Amino acid sequence: MTNLSVNINKIATLRNARGENVPDLLKVAADCEAFGADGITVHPRPDERHIRRDDVYRLRPLVKTEFNIEGYPSPEFMELVLQVKPEQVTLVPDAPGAITSNAGWDVGEHIEFLTSIVDRL
Secondary structure (H helix, E strand, O other): OOOOEEEOHHHHHHHHHHOOOOOOHHHHHHHHHHOOOOEEEEOOOOOOOOOOHHHHHHHOOOOOOEEEEEEOOOHHHHHHHHHHOOOEEEEOOOOOOOOOOOOOOOHHHHHHHHHHHHHHO
16 A cells, blocks of 8 residues: 655745745644645754754654654764654665755665664664
């Protein structure tokens, strides 16, 4: 079965560009679920150019479907997901300054690192 998880990063980008809470990220997430989305996805980056750490904490109690947090498993990211305990964590091999995700993991090359991360999760 295919499920739809809506990534709300670009909503946060627009909000951040406007310098206020318009559009309201929490309302957008709730609306996505009300309209039938099976999950909400966020990708908090170190520079907080879209989703911010405080957004993740505010979304956690609001999201009633699957909450997916994606990101590079840096110590800061791991601290965040271990505190928030989303239903899903998606590990991406982005360097902290990457503009967007454009490739997957070379699992063979990173097997020890990924195994240690998955064990912690």
